[in-house]
Structure formats: C-alpha cells, structure tokens
Amino acid sequence: MDGSQFKSCYELFPDPLLLQTPEGTWLTNPAADALGLSQTDLDRLSEWDGSSPIWLSRQFFYVQGHRTADGLFLLLVADSFLSSTTDNLSSQLRQTLSQAFNSLALLKESLTSDTSPAIQGWISGLTQALFRIFRMATELEHSTANELSRHKSCLDLTQWLDSLTTELRYWCPASDKVTLRAELPSAPLAAMANYTLLDYLVTHLVSNAIKAASGQEAEIVLSLKKNADQAVLTIHCNADAFSPEVLTDPLWNQPTRLLPGRGLGLGVPITQRIAALHGGTLMASHTKDGSQITLSLPTAIPEGYLASPALRPNIIDEFSPVRVVLSDALSVDAFHPHYLTRSNK
Numbered sequence: 014m015d016g017s018q019f020k021s022c023y024e025l026f027p028d029p030l031l032l033q034t035p036e037g038t039w040l041t042n043p044a045a046d047a048l049g050l051s052q053t054d055l056d057r058l059s060e061w062d063g064s065s066p067i068w069l070s071r072q073f074f075y076v077q078g079h080r081t082a083d084g085l086f087l088l089l090v091a092d093s094f095l096s097s098t099t100d101n102l103s104s105q106l107r108q109t110l111s112q113a114f115n116s117l118a119l120l121k122e123s124l125t126s127d128t129s130p131a132i133q134g135w136i137s138g139l140t141q142a143l144f145r146i147f148r149m150a151t152e153l154e155h156s157t158a159n160e161l162s163r164h165k166s167c168l169d170l171t172q173w174l175d176s177l178t179t180e181l182r183y184w185c186p187a188s189d190k191v192t193l194r195a196e197l198p199s200a201p202l203a204a205m206a207n208y209t210l211l212d213y214l215v216t217h218l219v220s221n222a223i224k225a226a227s228g229q230e231a232e233i234v235l236s237l238k239k240n241a242d243q244a245v246l247t248i249h250c251n252a253d254a255f256s257p258e259v260l261t262d263p264l265w266n267q268p269t270r271l272l273p274g275r276g277l278g279l280g281v282p283i284t285q286r287i288a289a290l291h292g293g294t295l296m297a298s299h300t301k302d303g304s305q306i307t308l309s310l311p312t313a314i315p316e317g318y319l320a321s322p323a324l325r326p327n328i329i330d331e332f333s334p335v336r337v338v339l340s341d342a343l344s345v346d347a348f349h350p351h352y353l354t355r356s357n358k
Contacts, residue, residue, distance in 0.1 A: 029074075029089040033059055045089070058087060068282060072297070112145055114332075123351050133350055140348040144340035150338055154214070155283045165291070167314055168206040169322035170196050170244050174237050175210055176325040181219060183329055184336050186346045191223050192276040196236040203322045204312045206245050206291055211332070212325075214287045216338040217280045218248045218306050223342040225304070226252035244312050249305035 023030060029045035039055060048070040057067065061078055068074075069089070078087040119138060124133070128145075178195040185191055215235070222233050231252040238245050288295045293310040331353060340348075346352075 021235070030085045031058065031085075031086075033085040035084055035284045041352075048089075055159050059085065061085065061087060063094070074280070103150045103153040106146065106153070108148055110143060110150065111274070117249065119144065124350055129203045134345070136347045136350050137345045140350075141340060141343070141345050144337055144348065147332075148340050150339050151334070152280065152283065155286075165205045166206055167318060167320055167322045168211075169245075170204055170206070170237060170310075171325055172201065172322075173206075173208050173211065174215075174235060174246070175329050177215060177335070178235055178253040179327070180329055180333065180335050182217065184333075184339050184343065184347055185223070187343065190228060190230050191226055192232045193219070194232060194234050196234060198237060201322060202237065202239055202244055202310060202312065203314060204291075204310050205314060206310065208323070208325045210290065212335060213338060214284045214308070215246070215248065216335050217284050220339050220342040221280070222248060222250035223339075225250060239312065240309075242312055244310045246308045247305050248308075249300060249303060251303040279299045 024042050026042055027044060029048055030042045031045050032040040034040070037059070048054075050141065054069045057069070058076070059074055060155075061067075061080075063078075067076055074089040074091060076087055076089055078085060080086075117136070124136075132274055174195060175197055178193060182193050186194060219233060219235075220333055229252050233248055234247075234249045236247045237247065288308060290312075291310050293308055296304060296307045296309075300308070336347075
C-alpha cells in the first residue's frame with residue numbers, strides 16, 4: 014500500500030484515529046476531528062499507558078494503541094464503561110447491600126434510651142459507609158448505555174425545585190454549616206422532563222458544592238428562571254471556587270481504579286448525559302464570590318399534549334435517592350440512628 018492509499022483508508026476509517034509524531038504533532042482522521050478534542054484531551058492521550066476506558070470530549074472511550082520510536086498510534090472506540098460488567102457488579106452490590114441494610118435495621122431496633130452515644134456514633138458511621146457504597150452501585154447503573162432513556166412528561170419545574178430543595182434541606186443537618194436556598198419564579202414553569210433524573214443531576218451538583226465548601230460556612234442558592242424558550246437553573250455556591258473545566262475534565266479520569274475518597278468519578282459524566290437527554294446544556298463559571306453551574310433546558314411542550322404538568326412527590330424516606338447521592342458529602346450526623354425522627358432545620 015502506497016502513501017496515498019494509506020491516507021485514503023486512514024481518512025475513511027469510521028472510528029477516531031490519532032497519530033502523534035515524535036515531535037509531538039497530532040495527525041487525525043475526520044472521525045477524530047469531529048470529537049473536537051481539547052488540548053487537555055490530547056495531553057491525556059499523549060500519556061496513554063494502556064489504561065482504559067478514558068473520559069474524552071464528554072464521553073468514555075476504550076483506547077487501543079501502539080507506541081514506537083516513530084510515534085504513538087491510537088484508536089478510540091466509544092465505550093459505555095464496560096456495561097455488561099457494570100450491570101453484573103451493580104446487581105451483586107445491591108444484593109449484598111440489601112442484606113447489610115436488613116442487618117443494620119435489626120441492630121437499630123435493639124437500641125434503647127440507655128444506648129451510649131459512642132455506640133450510636135459507630136452505627137451512624139456504618140450507615141454512612143453503606144450509603145456511600147449504595148451511591149457507587151447507583152452510579153454504576155447510571156453509567157450503562159441505555160439506563161438513562163427514561164420516560165419524560167410535562168413537569169412543573171417550579172414545584173419540582175421547591176420540593177427538591179425542601180428535601181435537600183432535610184438531609185443537610187445544621188452541623189454541616191451549609192445553608193440551602195431556592196429562588197423560584199412566581200408562576201409554574203413547565204418542561205418535558207423526568208424528575209427522577211433531574212433530582213439526580215441537581216443533587217449531585219449540590220453534593221459537589223457542599224464538598225467544595227470543605228466545612229466552611231457556605232450558602233448554596235438554587236435559582237430557576239425562564240429565558241425565552243429555555244428554563245435556566247443555576248446552582249451557586251459562595252465557597253471556594255472550582256475550575257470551570259470540572260465539566261470537561263472530571264476529577265478522576267480512570268474509573269477502573271479506585272482512589273480513596275474520590276468515588277468512581279462518574280458523577281459529572283452522568284449529569285451531562287442527563288442534561289443531553291433533556292436537550293439541555295451544562296456550563297460552569299466563576300462568580301465574584303464563588304462558582305456556579307448553569308443548566309439550561311428547553312421548555313417546548315409537544316403540540317396537542319393535554320395532560321396537566323406532573324408534580325414531584327413530597328415524600329421523604331430513609332432510602333431516598335437524594336440521600337444516597339448526598340451521602341458522599343454529608344457529615345456522619347445525617348446518618349444518626351434517630352435522624353428521621355428528629356426535627357430538622
């Protein structure tokens with residue numbers, strides 16, 4: 014095969030191909046160009062060491078490559094984070110967690126008014142640890158290829174955010190030093206959405222904001238407004254600013270490795286998938302007193318849609334998905350054996 018034939022095959026190859034020369038120059042085919050890889054993405058690829066999958070251009074890719082003295086050749090194949098393995102692992106985690114939570118429930122039933130604070134503290138720590146594992150199992154489920162394709166209905170975003178904020182406040186004890194506040198429009202604001210997925214998206218971003226506060230006194234404001242044909246939701250925190258690249262460069266890029274205190278690193282990719290499923294976008298930015306993430310959602314309702322806007326249930330239970338997602342950010346106080354019976358702020 015001569016040079017022109019090789020170039021023709023290279024350009025027609027359906028998957029992204031990249032060749033880095035010894036001088037550091039990248040040669041790419043059209044499929045790779047279409048990804049719009051950032052310099053951060055290219056820098057990460059230049060350090061490729063055989064680990065996979067890898068997060069690039071807002072999705073996971075399985076990377077096959079070969080490094081020689083003449084350069085680095087890479088083939089990228091879209092990957093859904095080892096979906097078959099993920100499903101199996103998540104299912105096994107849930108079965109084991111179910112047994113653990115059942116045993117924990119029996120343990121809590123044996124508590125009396127004379128049970129020492131130290132024992133109650135140990136139970137709180139155990140409960141939080143189990144919830145954090147539960148959170149990982151949930152992320153694994155959400156990372157599969159088709160799991161997020163859920164039904165959308167006409168949703169009153171104003172009522173949804175008011176209800177969600179109420180639950181977020183419930184699970185955030187005063188000892189966390191974080192105040193949650195909602196700024197809502199005076200009228201209903203409808204959009205085609207799945208409130209369960211939006212709950213996950215917003216709760217994950219709130220969880221990140223709480224962690225960014227790092228024990229400081231902080232206020233998180235959830236603001237909902239209508240702008241032309243878009244519903245605009247901003248999550249602002251006046252704690253330490255984070256980099257706007259948080260949406261394009263996740264904190265941890267290798268989900269096949271577990272690093273203490275870093276979780277699975279799948280939260281941001283999942284929130285982006287949820288935004289995309291709703292035809293929306295996410296944008297992170299600095300503000301004069303902190304950082305914020307903005308979610309924009311289209312408000313168009315299909316012509317002829319007759320059902321009244323759906324409302325988010327105002328029910329809070331021990332295994333609420335909101336509590337599961339927040340478990341990575343809350344203090345151990347939020348998992349006290351008698352937390353559900355306490356009056357909350």
